[in-house]
Amino acid sequence: xxxxxxxxxxxxxxxxxxxxxxxxxxxxxxxxxxxxxxxxxxxxxxxxxxxxxxxxxxxxxxxxxxxxxxxxxxxxxxxxxxxxxxxxxxxxxxxxxxxxxxxxxxxxxxxxxxxxxxxxxxxxxxxxxxxxxxxxxxxxxxxxxxxxxx
Amino acid sequence: xxxxxxxxxxxxxxxxxxxxxxxxxxxxxxxxxxxxxxxxxxxxxxxxxxxxxxxxxxxxxxxxxxxxxxxxxxxxxxxxxxxxxxxxxxxxxxxxxxxxxxxxxxxxxxxxxxxxxxxxxxxxxxxxxxxxxxxxxxxxxxxxxxxxxx
DNA sequence: AGCCGACTATTGGCAGCACCAACGAATTCG
DNA sequence: CGAATTCGTTGGTGCTGCCAATAGTCGGCT
Numbered sequence: 114x115x116x117x118x119x120x121x122x123x124x125x126x127x128x129x130x131x132x133x134x135x136x137x138x139x140x141x142x143x144x145x146x147x148x149x150x151x152x153x154x155x156x157x158x159x160x161x162x163x164x165x166x167x168x169x170x171x172x173x174x175x176x177x178x179x180x181x182x183x184x185x186x187x188x189x190x191x192x193x194x195x196x197x198x199x200x201x202x203x204x205x206x207x208x209x210x211x212x213x214x215x216x217x218x219x220x221x222x223x224x225x226x227x228x229x230x231x232x233x234x235x236x237x238x239x240x241x242x243x244x245x246x247x248x249x250x251x252x253x254x255x256x257x258x259x260x261x262x263x
Numbered sequence: 264x265x266x267x268x269x270x271x272x273x274x275x276x277x278x279x280x281x282x283x284x285x286x287x288x289x290x291x292x293x294x295x296x297x298x299x300x301x302x303x304x305x306x307x308x309x310x311x312x313x314x315x316x317x318x319x320x321x322x323x324x325x326x327x328x329x330x331x332x333x334x335x336x337x338x339x340x341x342x343x344x345x346x347x348x349x350x351x352x353x354x355x356x357x358x359x360x361x362x363x364x365x366x367x368x369x370x371x372x373x374x375x376x377x378x379x380x381x382x383x384x385x386x387x388x389x390x391x392x393x394x395x396x397x398x399x400x401x402x403x404x405x406x407x408x409x410x411x412x413x
Numbered sequence: 414a415g416c417c418g419a420c421t422a423t424t425g426g427c428a429g430c431a432c433c434a435a436c437g438a439a440t441t442c443g
Numbered sequence: 444c445g446a447a448t449t450c451g452t453t454g455g456t457g458c459t460g461c462c463a464a465t466a467g468t469c470g471g472c473t
Binding site for chain 2: 121122123124125126128129130131132133134135136137138139140141142144145154158161162164165166177178179226229232233236237238239240244245247248249251252253254255256257258259260
């Protein structure tokens with residue numbers, strides 16, 4: 114027997130909050146990716162933004178989703194190729210593209226909504242509803258703190 | 264005035280736990296990266312593992328850090344190039360490399376320990392010590408749940 | 414002794430996410 | 444009007460987390 118030492122993480126790392134955070138996020142992100150199947154998080158985010166903002170420019174969608182403009186372009190290319198979104202030049206401002214969800218886009222979004230919700234359940238299943246709320250609150254506060262610093 | 268709509272994230276995304284988690288992790292990860300300066304998280308993890316495990320094979324280090332073997336190779340390449348780590352073939356098992364931290368490696372690790380600790384303070388500054396403990400506990404439980412499923 | 418399976422390090426690749434720089438076209442501001 | 448800014452687009456970069464294939468080595472089993 115080679116005295117398998119169980120390969121415990123180094124003490125320094127085991128309780129390091131930032132590591133706990135990033136690793137857990139990676140695990141959850143993995144579940145989300147599986148749940149989204151043929152879509153990426155960018156696709157879901159943009160479709161959600163398009164649905165809630167109505168016709169909007171790519172810049173507006175990107176800002177709403179916290180995405181870089183170039184990533185918006187790439188994701189919208191995918192979505193238009195699948196017929197889930199329409200890009201049309203804005204007559205009022207010819208720099209802009211007006212982006213709208215198609216019927217298929219709305220259907221796809223609803224489907225993804227369901228899948229995403231289902232994943233949330235599995236992702237945080239070790240926590241009670243109260244604990245999930247606490248976690249969300251703590252994360253939101255940390256998140257806000259670093260976000261408003263811009 | 265173009266009625267700047269504050270660009271709030273879509274409602275679907277704003278409170279989505281998985282998104283809150285991954286985005287906060289990204290923010291914190293960014294701070295960590297800045298704090299580590301010329302090092303990556305992989306470097307720090309491996310040096311920590313090497314320090315705590317003593318002479319160990321790359322496989323053991325990788326397992327301890329939850330890293331892929333190929334990533335271990337790359338990171339150790341960097342560290343040996345900087346003279347922070349020594350790789351020597353294990354005479355007892357010629358498949359293995361025995362990895363040990365050099366004196367400079369230990370000094371660098373101590374330096375990084377300090378930087379990392381300092382970053383933790385800033386990263387979670389909006390939370391009280393109690394809240395940080397709660398957050399760490401909740402994350403640890405979610406983390407364990409997904410880790411032990413392997 | 415020989416063979417076969419398992420382990421080790423290494424190479425080379427991929428995908429996702431977050432960024433950044435530069436550009437032309439178009440608009441707004443001073 | 445001219446300058447500064449905005450918008451979409453292109454074409455990159457880096458970090459992190461993977462996977463597959465390979466050559467060398469070891470261990471157990473026959």
